[in-house]
Amino acid sequence: MKVKFRIRRFNPEVDKKPYWGEYTLDNVEPTDRILELLHRVKWEQDGTLTLRRSCAHGVCGSDAVRINGVNKLACKVLVKTLDLKDGGQVQVEPILGLPVVKDLVVDFEPFFDHYRAVMPYFMPATPRPGDGRERRQSPEDRARFDDTTKCILCACCTTSCPSFWASGEYVGPAAIVNAHRFIFDSRDGATQERLNILSEESGVWRCRTIFNCTPACPREIEVTRAIGEVKLAIQRNGR
Amino acid sequence: MATLVTTITETLRYKGKLGQWSWVLHRVSGLGVLLFLVLHVIDTSWAAFYPSLYAKAIAEYQSPIFTLGEFALTAAVVYHALNGLRIVIFDFRPEWWHLQQKAAMIVLASTIVLLIPIFGLMFGHVLDYYDTNPDFVTISEIIKTQAQFLLGFVVILAAALLLSLVYALVTGETRNPAKPNRRPSQFDAWMWRFMRLSGVLIVPLVFGHLLMIHLIQGVFDITTVGHTVVGTDLVNDSGRAVEFVGRRWDYLVAGIAIWRIYDGALLALVVIHGFNGLRYVVNDYAHDRVIKRALNWAIAFGAAALIILGFAALLAGVDETAYSIAKDSLETFSQRPTTPFGG
Numbered sequence: 001m002k003v004k005f006r007i008r009r010f011n012p013e014v015d016k017k018p019y020w021g022e023y024t025l026d027n028v029e030p031t032d033r034i035l036e037l038l039h040r041v042k043w044e045q046d047g048t049l050t051l052r053r054s055c056a057h058g059v060c061g062s063d064a065v066r067i068n069g070v071n072k073l074a075c076k077v078l079v080k081t082l083d084l085k086d087g088g089q090v091q092v093e094p095i096l097g098l099p100v101v102k103d104l105v106v107d108f109e110p111f112f113d114h115y116r117a118v119m120p121y122f123m124p125a126t127p128r129p130g131d132g133r134e135r136r137q138s139p140e141d142r143a144r145f146d147d148t149t150k151c152i153l154c155a156c157c158t159t160s161c162p163s164f165w166a167s168g169e170y171v172g173p174a175a176i177v178n179a180h181r182f183i184f185d186s187r188d189g190a191t192q193e194r195l196n197i198l199s200e201e202s203g204v205w206r207c208r209t210i211f212n213c214t215p216a217c218p219r220e221i222e223v224t225r226a227i228g229e230v231k232l233a234i235q236r237n238g239r
Numbered sequence: 240m241a242t243l244v245t246t247i248t249e250t251l252r253y254k255g256k257l258g259q260w261s262w263v264l265h266r267v268s269g270l271g272v273l274l275f276l277v278l279h280v281i282d283t284s285w286a287a288f289y290p291s292l293y294a295k296a297i298a299e300y301q302s303p304i305f306t307l308g309e310f311a312l313t314a315a316v317v318y319h320a321l322n323g324l325r326i327v328i329f330d331f332r333p334e335w336w337h338l339q340q341k342a343a344m345i346v347l348a349s350t351i352v353l354l355i356p357i358f359g360l361m362f363g364h365v366l367d368y369y370d371t372n373p374d375f376v377t378i379s380e381i382i383k384t385q386a387q388f389l390l391g392f393v394v395i396l397a398a399a400l401l402l403s404l405v406y407a408l409v410t411g412e413t414r415n416p417a418k419p420n421r422r423p424s425q426f427d428a429w430m431w432r433f434m435r436l437s438g439v440l441i442v443p444l445v446f447g448h449l450l451m452i453h454l455i456q457g458v459f460d461i462t463t464v465g466h467t468v469v470g471t472d473l474v475n476d477s478g479r480a481v482e483f484v485g486r487r488w489d490y491l492v493a494g495i496a497i498w499r500i501y502d503g504a505l506l507a508l509v510v511i512h513g514f515n516g517l518r519y520v521v522n523d524y525a526h527d528r529v530i531k532r533a534l535n536w537a538i539a540f541g542a543a544a545l546i547i548l549g550f551a552a553l554l555a556g557v558d559e560t561a562y563s564i565a566k567d568s569l570e571t572f573s574q575r576p577t578t579p580f581g582g
Contacts, residue, residue, distance in 0.1 A: 066253075068254065069252060069253055069254030070253070070254045096245075096249055096253075160253065160255070162246050162249070162250055162253075162255075162259070162262070163523065165242065165245055165246045165249055166242045166243070166245075166246045166523040166524055167242060167522075167523060167524075167526065195423075196423045197423075199423040199424060199425075199427070199428055200421060200422065200423055200424055201424045201427060203424075205424065205427040205428070205430075205431055206523075208262055208519075209258070209262075209326055209329060209330065209339075210255070210258050210259050210261075210262040211255075211256065211258030211259070211336070211339055211340075212253070212255045212256075212258065212259050214336065215256060222336055222337075224329075224333070224336050224339075225333040225334060225336040226333075227333075228329065228330060228333025228336070229333050231330065231333075231431070232330075232331070232333070234428060235428065235431070235432060
């Protein structure tokens, strides 16, 4: 089948404003992924098209883009899931809220700043066990934060959030998800510090339960739920 | 402010699901209700302090343009109330998140189902009133009055901006966006709780208020001679709006002025809830330090002023002299004949 690609282009060294580039691809299979087709545009039609990808298999989280109006990983979207007719259109643009470096590539630094702000690393509550082995945890305690261990930091959720579009100060869903992973880990000792960080002005209170983040997650993390649990944890802390 | 434009255009462009549109409707309906609330508290206080102005305000509320507004207001209140309950439920039961889309549908459907009989009853009052061939306040008259409110808002905003600018000059700060406050915001945590608690408390109060003032009787019956004042067994002898308010506030059950307490509770909860909602909107989109501080000051001032004004009116009440002042003034506004069901 034939598919028309409408891609948001911007080269800050040449262009004053972003514009839409249009490319038509023939012989597209329903099982083709959008990432492959973006490659075809780059390789067959316009070598200047810039995009980011690494593993190309939904694990590294580097090819988050907005496809037909929704944030997705280009490597995880098959043409047949887009309900296209022959000659149908696929619109691809960079995720919103982070500075565009070129075409589909955005600067993740502000996103990682928010991630680092929640101290996304293990801070043990207890000294290392005497036998030198792991800190043990019951299956129930492990299950408490299982969902939020799945994050690959692709920024699909954070850049789908109107609160983040409104203010880049907001730590955003991804940072809260990664804080959740440690806040609800029974072995971690820095719960209070993380809750304090997330109850700052730029923290969880900026979430308006819009629910754009949850369907945006390519790992099917229950993002809004995780944010809600962090809010309740702060509230129950007697503040 | 630039991010306000981005957010509006991108919200339209992003294919968010019902949750996103619920949020849009919640904000728009909230801001709409707040605008009316401000006008309503100010002019109701006139019943106590400027009876003649109050009569004029009610005459304007009975004009077609405000009747349209009344329908929109009712729709906004009903939607905001039901969607607010949805938000509260999922805030306290985040593990039910997978039901939120369905809940948003239920909110929309229930809003429509509730509005059908509500609009029916309201429309009945409109038809009854139009049967009496009333004289309406002219549009130009309405614009003249409402322009004064607009001017008031502009003056308050300008004063806040000026003060904020003076503050910036005195403290020597730059106009860059403020650095995020790096301390836990107990205020935000507290307001989060207050918004949910007040929201739930407001729902029965505001629905009761709607029921009494817009459904059981219409805004038009406020000026019906000999009409029994809703929620009381007292009769509005003069058919003046001030007497309606005065009778209602003076109605005692076991020595307690129940409608003053009711109105006072509604006033305090709704004003704080509404202005804090406005604060959320402002803090989302205002990034310039001076402007953000000015808007926050204006909001704090507005909320405090409305609560003080409203409670002053509730405490002062409306006395018999006010009834006669209202009666003597504004004879140009038609006095309604007694309707068959009045008194």
